[in-house]
Amino acid sequence: MAFVKDVEAAARVSRIGGLPLAPEGFSWPCCSVCDGPLRFLLQLMADDLGDHSESLRPGVLLSFFMCDNDPGQCEAWNPKAGGNRAYLFAAGSAVAVPSPGEAFVLPQCFEIGICEVEPETAEEVADFKVVGWLGGEAEWWEDDMTPECSGCGVPMGFVAQMREGYSRNWLMNFGGGEAFVFGCPPCGAAAVVLQG
Numbered sequence: 001m002a003f004v005k006d007v008e009a010a011a012r013v014s015r016i017g018g019l020p021l022a023p024e025g026f027s028w029p030c031c032s033v034c035d036g037p038l039r040f041l042l043q044l045m046a047d048d049l050g051d052h053s054e055s056l057r058p059g060v061l062l063s064f065f066m067c068d069n070d071p072g073q074c075e076a077w078n079p080k081a082g083g084n085r086a087y088l089f090a091a092g093s094a095v096a097v098p099s100p101g102e103a104f105v106l107p108q109c110f111e112i113g114i115c116e117v118e119p120e121t122a123e124e125v126a127d128f129k130v131v132g133w134l135g136g137e138a139e140w141w142e143d144d145m146t147p148e149c150s151g152c153g154v155p156m157g158f159v160a161q162m163r164e165g166y167s168r169n170w171l172m173n174f175g176g177g178e179a180f181v182f183g184c185p186p187c188g189a190a191a192v193v194l195q196g
Contacts, residue, residue: 004113010096011111014048016041016131016165016172018109020063021094022087028100031067032082033074037100038065041172044160044181045091049134050114055157055183061091062159062183062190068103068173077175077194079147086190088183106172132162138180141195145180151187159183159190 009018020026020040029038042064046056056062067074067083076083099105112131133139138146138158146155162179165171172179177196183189 004111007109007111009105009109011109012045012091013111014045014113015043015109015111017106018043019096019099019105020065021061021091022063022089022097023093024095026089026097028097028104029065029085031069031074034067034069036067036069037104038083038085039068039104039106040065040099041106042162042179042181047091048113051135054135055159055185056088057185057188059091060088060185060188061094062181063087063089064179064181064190064192066172066192066194071173072175077177077196079191079193084192084194086181086192088188088190131165132160132178134160140180141177145193145195147182147191147193149184149187149189149191151184151189154184156182156184156189156191 007013007015020043030036031038044062046058046060065085067076074083075081138161149156159181164174174194175196177194180193182191
């Protein structure tokens with residue numbers, strides 16, 4: 001996946017930043033550790049991902065929020081600790097959710113799209129503004145931490161591996177690491193693990 005263009009905050013596309021799309025009545029999530037609102041970082045639309053979205057049902061979107069109130073203190077790397085949240089929603093009926101404050105959204109919003117990239121050097125990767133990879137296998141930095149679905153107990157399917165980004169205005173603070181995104185289509189569940 002790579003940077004495509006700046007888009008509106010409530011765009012119905014796969015994007016980093018902006019406002020989350022969610023069902024009417026959705027409450028902005030808070031951190032289970034510090035009680036502060038989580039920051040919205042990422043939205044992936046299954047229908048944008050084509051054949052790469054086998055771990056998401058067609059017509060759904062995945063939203064990811066992470067605690068950035070006191071970086072490093074709320075175990076945002078662990079999907080079970082409450083410092084991050086991932087959701088699957090029906091995309092068709094989702095509406096933009098107002099932010100509880102500027103600190104809980106990224107300063108810039110941009111669309112991400114699919115690109116086929118096989119660069120030979122790190123410089124070529126930077127030229128493409130690659131922000132992540134879809135499908136296949138997670139390339140763990142440390143031990144395999146594939147989460148089990150809380151609904152069915154089965155290991156979740158790998159969706160994407162995300163980088164922090166290239167600009168201060170849309171940097172997802174993963175502590176210098178990467179985010180590993182998972183979904184369980186039968187249960188409508190999602191999870192994100194950070195490693196770095």
